[in-house]
Amino acid sequence: MDTFRLEILTPNGEIFNGDVVSATLPGEEGEFGVLAHHASLTTLLQAGVIDLETENKTVESVAINWGVVQVDESKVVVLVDGAVAIQGESESAIAAALAEAKQLIEDVSDSATAIASVSAKLENAAQKLI
Amino acid sequence: MANLKNIQRQIKSVSNTQKTTRAMKLVSTAKLRRAEELAKRSRLFSSKINQVIAEIAGRIKCHTIDGIGSRSFEKIENPKMIDIIFVTADKGLCGGFNIQTIKAVNKLIAEFQGKQVKIRLRGIGKKGIEYFKFKEIELFDEVKDLSSKPDLERSSKFISTSMKDFNDGKTDGLYIVYNGYKNVITQELHVNKILPIDADQYGCTLDPQKESLLEIEAQDESMMLTSLINKYVENNMYYALIDSVAAEHSSRMQAMDAATNNAKEMVKTLNVQYNKARQAAITTELIEIISGVESMK
Numbered sequence: 272m273d274t275f276r277l278e279i280l281t282p283n284g285e286i287f288n289g290d291v292v293s294a295t296l297p298g299e300e301g302e303f304g305v306l307a308h309h310a311s312l313t314t315l316l317q318a319g320v321i322d323l324e325t326e327n328k329t330v331e332s333v334a335i336n337w338g339v340v341q342v343d344e345s346k347v348v349v350l351v352d353g354a355v356a357i358q359g360e361s362e363s364a365i366a367a368a369l370a371e372a373k374q375l376i377e378d379v380s381d382s383a384t385a386i387a388s389v390s391a392k393l394e395n396a397a398q399k400l401i
Numbered sequence: 402m403a404n405l406k407n408i409q410r411q412i413k414s415v416s417n418t419q420k421t422t423r424a425m426k427l428v429s430t431a432k433l434r435r436a437e438e439l440a441k442r443s444r445l446f447s448s449k450i451n452q453v454i455a456e457i458a459g460r461i462k463c464h465t466i467d468g469i470g471s472r473s474f475e476k477i478e479n480p481k482m483i484d485i486i487f488v489t490a491d492k493g494l495c496g497g498f499n500i501q502t503i504k505a506v507n508k509l510i511a512e513f514q515g516k517q518v519k520i521r522l523r524g525i526g527k528k529g530i531e532y533f534k535f536k537e538i539e540l541f542d543e544v545k546d547l548s549s550k551p552d553l554e555r556s557s558k559f560i561s562t563s564m565k566d567f568n569d570g571k572t573d574g575l576y577i578v579y580n581g582y583k584n585v586i587t588q589e590l591h592v593n594k595i596l597p598i599d600a601d602q603y604g605c606t607l608d609p610q611k612e613s614l615l616e617i618e619a620q621d622e623s624m625m626l627t628s629l630i631n632k633y634v635e636n637n638m639y640y641a642l643i644d645s646v647a648a649e650h651s652s653r654m655q656a657m658d659a660a661t662n663n664a665k666e667m668v669k670t671l672n673v674q675y676n677k678a679r680q681a682a683i684t685t686e687l688i689e690i691i692s693g694v695e696s697m698k
Contacts, residue, residue, distance in 0.1 A: 280449055281446060282639055282640075284446075285442070313456075314625070315625050341453055350450055350632075
């Protein structure tokens with residue numbers, strides 16, 4: 272399957288930079304997926320989770336609190352304010368990342384349902400890793 | 402003999418100063434490494450967000466879209482009040498680092514005052530604030546301890562006042578002046594015009610074939626732009642702080658290195674002087690003894 276380059280940048284550095292098969296992004300007006308050769312677009316992202324599928328079928332999740340995405344045919348650049356990747360070597364590291372991600376979302380979102388749905392998603396992602 | 406004592410005292414004092422300057426240099430070197438790393442990581446985001454804004458500005462220019470719902474992209478004729486934010490260090494002893502920024506601010510002020518534009522000066526960093534207070538130039542507000550410890554939250558809060566006043570029409574422009582990091586031995590002065598975003602500056606650079614594919618996907622375009630511009634301004638402020646810290650440390654490192662070398666040179670000259678004086682004293686004593694013996698004969 273075709274891949275495209277995805278970069279996730281925060282003011283304090285790069286969170287992710289690599290080739291992925293697909294990315295699911297929490298757009299301001301609803302979630303949307305991006306595959307290679309997607310039409311160019313620029314839009315805002317709200318607090319939520321970005322799911323990335325890499326070439327070897329592993330799925331990575333990154334929680335974000337605000338963002339803007341720029342898609343063009345060969346490359347996707349996501350600029351975010353704060354981001355936490357759900358990953359880690361050990362169970363405790365994953366749990367710590369999960370707690371940090373939840374905190375990040377809770378700080379910006381005031382709707383309980385939004386927080387709950389994002390939290391559920393994050394926990395699912397963490398479960399898969401453990 | 403009194404002269405010898407004096408020189409000795411001087412040597413001691415200079416070598417003590419040398420110890421201090423050397424220590425300061427080492428501290429700055431260590432801090433520089435950290436600040437440089439931070440600036441490097443932040444630079445990528447900063448350049449990307451500026452690029453996104455530039456592209457949007459380019460599009461606006463291409464289509465001459467009117468009524469975008471945001472003042473930020475409009476060309477403002479006859480500005481009445483301009484916001485100038487300067488970033489200096491909280492501490493001195495870093496060569497010409499602060500004075501360069503101050504000079505640039507003065508130049509900018511003179512330029513605008515020539516055009517009958519009022520200036521609102523907002524200061525970050527103790528050194529610049531002290532200077533303008535001494536010169537009795539009015540500061541709209543001032544923040545200390547932010548330029549030595551950049552913090553996204555505090556810088557966003559600081560800049561939000563400028564954003565709000567610009568959007569409300571109280572001010573007609575926003576400039577950030579700071580001394581940025583270029584490499585370990587050079588600093589680069591930046592006078593950045595943040596608002597309004599000058600579409601002319603970017604020009605219409607889009608490839609017409611590709612351009613049709615670009616879509617800004619949001620029901621409410623102006624809301625998206627507002628949100629984006631907010632981030633753009635916030636980030637530019639934050640990046641100016643980070644860049645300034647790195648530059649401050651590199652400048653201080655250089656200044657302290659020069660001071661250490663100067664002190665070394667001075668100790669050397671003083672040592673020669675001391676030896677000469679000592680020799681002279683010995684010679685005088687010998688002559689005294691010999692002439693004493695001669696007179697006894």
